[in-house]
Amino acid sequence: MKIVLTGGTGYIGSVVLEQLVAAGHAVTALVRSDEAAAKVRKAGAEPAVGDLYDTAWTARLFAAADGVVHTAAPGDGTSEQFDRAVVEAAVEALSGTGKPYVHTSGIWVYGDNADIAEDSPFAPPALTAWRLAVERSVLDADLVATIVAPGIVYGHGGGIPAGVLAPGRDEQGRVRLVGDGTQRWTTVHVEDVAALYVAVVERGERLGHVVAASGVNPTVREVAEAVGAGVAPESVEASRARFGPLFADALLLDQQATGAKARSLGWTPTRPTLVEELAGA
Template sequence: MHVLLTGATGYIGSSVLSALLSRGHDVTAVVRGDDKAAAVRERGATGVVADLMDRDEAVRLMRAANGVIHLASDPDDAEGFDRAVAEAAVDALSGTDTPYVHTGGCWVYGAGDAIEETDPYDPPALTAWRPGVIALLEAADVPVTVVHPGIVHGGGKGLVPMTTEGAKDDAGRIRLVGDGSQHWTTIHVDDLADLYVAVLEAGSGFADVLGVSGQNPTFAEIAAATGAETLPEEPAATRERLGDAFAEAMLLDQQASGDKARAIGGWAPKRPGLLEELRAQASGTNR
């Protein structure tokens, strides 16, 4: 399959690129500069430097593909960029059988101890713009799947090291996010990449799909698994440290099983869970 991939040099996108290539797909990766184009070419993909905010160019690239996975983001205009790509997908793919896989996020569902895809959205302010973009896609005649990743881990990157290693006080204790009792949905980056490919290869739109492993540790458990001492924090102090919008999202108490994902193309998480990964790292550090 000829797959158009955005975000191929990012944390998740890099793993998705590897998964696609390992399955024998022909990948065109849309990137922002010549250096990134060279990087994806070295890995076996075709690198194309293009501006996805250019509707005509985005539509042309999508129409030339047999499947599209969108993972790119713009930190300066997250909503505007995501909406522009979604609108291009509607223009390019409406009335076709070309699968389009968009990226959402588990936070869009708000708090819940058994979150399912059919639950109503209840996003924090940080991601309150996402439902509008998703509604645009799901109202169109496009075979769309919106993958909602949980907290992604693996490879020493992502939100976990930022909120553990990056949150230590002068005594080396990890400042918890609040009291740390909130659960986080989790998934290994390579398992998430496999899910994107499974959804694409299945060929039809699945609407919302939670990209989670079914392991939902508390933040206190996550911090403790690193082997460091922890320091509970009042929610007000967390908001002051992280900012109101980010703290609101980080304090969400979320649990989900990922059962719908497991019904797509035989997908199942295979890599170590987050706590297992962190404990292994701590053990290796301490030897």
């Protein structure tokens, strides 16, 4: 297939790119700079340098593809506007064509929930509440659309767990928890979540939301203990002061998921669990 990929130099997208190329697909990676173009070219993709806010440019490239995978994310206050621009291009280029469009969400849209499934009620924290209207516009359009909602992604020394827990030591060298650490995080390795993106775009069906979760849901305390050197609980107020209230409230969510729908599509996570990876680091 000819696949257009956004976010090909990002944490998830770079692994999606590797796996698409390894599967024999011809990938065009939309990037913003010559430096990024060199990276994706080295990974086996054909770069296209431009601005994803330029709907006409993006739509023209989307229309030339057999399928589109959108993983790019600015990760700041412009995220909603960015996603809306990409979705507008997807609707313009792909409506009624039967070509698959794969969009990226996140597990936080489901809020506190001990048994998350795709049809669970949405209850996002303020940080990701903007996603709901954008995703509704994707599903309301005449698109063969799938919205992948990854859990807490880890692997290769990156992701939220490494960024939040590894550097968060107190004066005694203990790993500072987020809150008291009793909340569970639903997790997925970056290699496994990339494999799901590949499987979904190859399938070419309208699947709606698909939760990307390994089925392993450790407590934050268990994750921190795997880092070693002891742990230090803190109050919710202290976590909100340390990370900012929006990010902290998302990290404090208590979530579990099995990834049953993804598994029903033939997807099988195979990489080490988050605790295993941190313990072996």
